[in-house]
Amino acid sequence: MKGDYEAVIGLEIHVQMSTRTKMFCSCPVEFGAPPNQNTCPVCTGMPGVLPVINARAVEYAVKAALALGAKVNLKSVMARKNYFYPDLPKGYQISQYELPLAEGGQVVIETENGEKVIRLVRLHIEEDAGKLIHDEKGESLVDLNRAGTPLMEIVTMPDLSSPQEASAFMREVRKIMRYLGISEGDMEKGHLRCDANVSVRRRGEAQLGTKTEVKNMNSFRFVEKALEYEIRRQVQILEEGGEVVQETRLFDPSTGTTRSMRSKEEAHDYRYFPDPDLIPLVLDKNWVDRIEENLPELPRAKKERYIKELNLPPYDAGVLTETKEIAEFFEKVVAEGVSPKKASNWVMVEVMRIIKEKELNIRHLALSPSSLAKLIRMVEEGKLTGNMAKDVLDVCASTGKDPEEVAQEKGYEVLSDEGELESVVRKIVDEHPDEVQKYLSGKDKIIGWFVGQVMRELKGKADPRKAGELVRRILNEKKGS
């Protein structure tokens, strides 16, 4: 960084929980419904209505807190955050303030300099606001479908020191949420949102610089772009002898810059106070313990296990644990008796190619892990060549058929009679004395050409490895004569 500055970044992440219904009423949570369809008197803030908390949302947030190593408060308090905005039907948001659902915890991210621990301050639950839509006529329309959607807010310590770390943190959090099955984590759909507190200081200085809050970064790329811009902006101010102003800044994706939204003086006084409509949220310790016992294996633990117990290279382990579904698929293939490295190669290369081509979630792939295992075994046993297996795999992946059946339909079978293979090799060698001569004069690569001829003769039904061995043996016989 210019002039040897370092950035200090803290994030506030909002995670939309994938509950079936809203936080305080039974309206469905869904993306893309016609405006104001999923609303009721409660989530539109009509007079006299009362909130009733969604137990599933609490359970999800407890899961998240435990997975992040946070301390779950057995008693927490819902609070009102008061401010006026047309997308906020009650004129306040039900959130948590003084006693959040959970405190502490950490997330480990991978950086260029190895692993780094990002400490968390707190995790709390709250409801989302609606949406304002500004139309061509210059009118603003309110859509309250999203109002009352359950959110989790996760606040970090200022432990992040670069935009890349910030986006790595977001990705890691998303991965964990997806593993837990509590959020779809789609940034474009707003399932994952983030605000950042950013300041810069000269490297080695103990005191923090004046921070700004950056909002509206709704993709991983924008998080990086916005923070890069903001850090550059602050450094430039300091380099020119100026002072950074404490304020809230809005990221504009079209220009890649941030601009002032409101100053510290204009900051809202949210007048938080405990929501008298909701009694304190008291959790049963046994219930929390049970959730903890039933937490799934998390991505980091899984990756380490793949490295240590399955002897996979760290790269493979990383790719396979990127999503829970891929890891589960891989583990099922291994459970069928396939060696981890072979299973890893097939899943990482072929299966991931197919799901990428088909733009499918692995869950919706017609190919079952046991079919893949069977296919791999067929190759190991020499019943199929690698190329045949890839063809078979493609068919299995779109039809769900058994690989043996597909191989049969395609007429794929490897010549198992070694005598027949040998006679074909001898025939080819005898028919091409010029090429034999080339081999004998040291052109080793010509073996490949011979194998090709053999394969053509046998219409691909030979095991190329075996054919190669035979070609070499028979050519070597010629050396002596």
Next chain:
Amino acid sequence: MDLYRLGAWQLRELLKKREVSPLEVVKALLQRIKEKDGRINAFLTVDEEGALEQARRSEALIQDVEQYPLAGVPVGIKDVLVTWGLRTTAGSRMLENFVPPYDATAVKRLKEAGAIIIGKLNMDEFAMGSSNENSAFGPVHNPYDLQRVPGGSSGGSAAAVAAGLVPVALGSDTGGSIRQPAAFCGIVGLKPTYGRVSRFGLIAFASSLDQVGPMTRNVRDAALLYRVISGHDPADSTSAQLPPHDVLDVVENSQSLKGLKIAVPWKELEGADEIVKDRFERVVETLRSLGAEVGEVEMPSFRYAVAVYYIIAPSEASSNLARYDGVKYGLRIEGEDLVDTYFKTRGRGFGREVKRRIMLGTYALSAGYYDAYYLKAQRVRTLIKQDFENVFAEHDLVIMPTSPTPAFKIGEKIQDPLTMYLNDIFTIPANLAGVPAISLPCGFSPEGLPVGFQFMGPLFKEDVLFAAAAAYEKARGEYFNRVAEI
């Protein structure tokens, strides 16, 4: 027979015997409203057609007293409880044309019990006031003296019941809004334990204090309505996990108060008028004659109750009333931009007292003031609760006058909020502590104005409250079942 003089229980008996029909009852009351309400202004909305239709339908239900204990009985509803398809204003311009698409739980339970909703009753705007002068739709006149206030905020409910416009009504009580108007109008008013009756559909003033309750001309009618509206409601997270509370047998069988220990915090009653003190002393005599032991106790935190209340209630109100912004429903006055629209809508939609309390509450919750005001008030609220707990450790009930004065004149106090606020000095402690309280009539002033007193009991001990109330009613029956002659 003057049907309008009959209470809910009496009407129910006649209806069951088929001596009258629901239609006759409803028509008699509609007639009474037409004749008298022009001078009282108790009703904001009379649902004439709806009531007649309900009356026709309730014909089929009146034999089934178990399922439909209120079949054919007309009920008035304070306009702070939302009614499906029936305009609900909360006494405010802001909601002048608001027609709710849902029923309050208390209203729904009345309907399910067969009751006929005859109309919506006037009140101080958003239940903020002690005189009903804060209604956007004009003050209510006390049927015992039309120059005087009926009390508030459930002034319309109290006046309507006292004047025989309805046999019974629902009110709401945040700092005395059921009990004080009940006392001013010579009727019975119950504020149940906080959490006993669902607040769903009760337009919120101060959520931690609001309770819905019956306003009637006798104790048994109060018990009847109370049984119907009480009990857990999953739509209200602060509603207690208890079934509907049946105290009708308690009321029926109560005679003597032998062994009942009643406490009077005499020191806190010094501010009461001489006439109120005198009538209250007679209550003490009556209770003693019924066998109760009446002794003095100290409840030193009571003197802070009004101050605490005017921090906590406006704080909650400032947040509860934020939803009236002209965006979704209710009044909207278009401004130049969003903020201007907010200012204009809220500026014209809310009355003076409501604005005053929104400002008070906004201030009390502001950064830098929160600890000194809101938090401090909550601590003192705990002390008030402890005062009750200490007294209830050795006593069954506490009694106090309901209000320090009988009904005052319209216009007398409206310019002086502080004096007005002090009118609730005896009723506020029960709200702050969440305990149940019932106001009963205990005679008249020399000018003929009703005077009331209240029993306060431990949390969820409404049965004790009703036992004492019923015994008192039997001893002083002349104060009950009265209809003001106007």
